[in-house]
Amino acid sequence: MERIPILKMGDCLLVSIQVDMHDRLAMQLQDDLTARIAETAARGVLIDISALEMVDSFIGRMLGNIAAMSRVLDAQTVVVGMRPAVAITLVELGMSLPGVRTALNVEKGMELLATSMGAAAGADGHGTAFD
């Protein structure tokens, strides 16, 4: 069955969406990611959408769900690489992705995760991949 690959790096999970996803594939990714967070005790999730030419309300909702579910599972999500045309369209559509943290690219997204996971580790004693 067709699936979006999820890579593990330290205590982060990395996803790069490279295909025009149909709705079931998006739902599958949401399910797979939450399962992997629980399985690996990941503290951070980075989702690269730089290859996506469009984000509609369905995909926007999926990104929001992933961010909310990972938060409940004690992991932070950052969505990176949104194209400017996609951002303009998404806001005009009526979605500003509340609750979803974003960064311009993978590098800045990893920095953001490292900082916030570091802060969380400082507060609760967990280690991070970036110590």
Added chain:
Amino acid sequence: MVLLSTDRLALERDEHIVIVRQTVRQRAIELGFSLVDQTKIVTAASELARNTIQHGGGGSAIVETVNDGARRGLRLSFEDNGPGIADISLAMKDGYTTGGGLGLGLSGAKRLSNEFSIASAVGEGTRVVITRWKA
């Protein structure tokens, strides 16, 4: 209004939404739409195609390249023979949903288009037509 091209696409399964998006993208590129305008019309098409499948029980999408004498544009029609919409003004409101979604489909597609019309009859079906002109 002169018709320059017509694509008629089935909307039965969620994979068909992807085909509608790709067809609309291709036609928008051929018309010389800017990247932002391409993205807007493709996103509107995706929302309406999903409505046709989820609320209309399936139907079809018609993608037409048109010329009104002064400008060229893309006209997209989404038709189903589903249950219809009893209260169109309610269905057009941001956040109103019967399908568990976000309720942005119709209202969002309207914001992303230059022209928007909807006709629906309970028990007969729904037809939504949007047009976006090349700027």
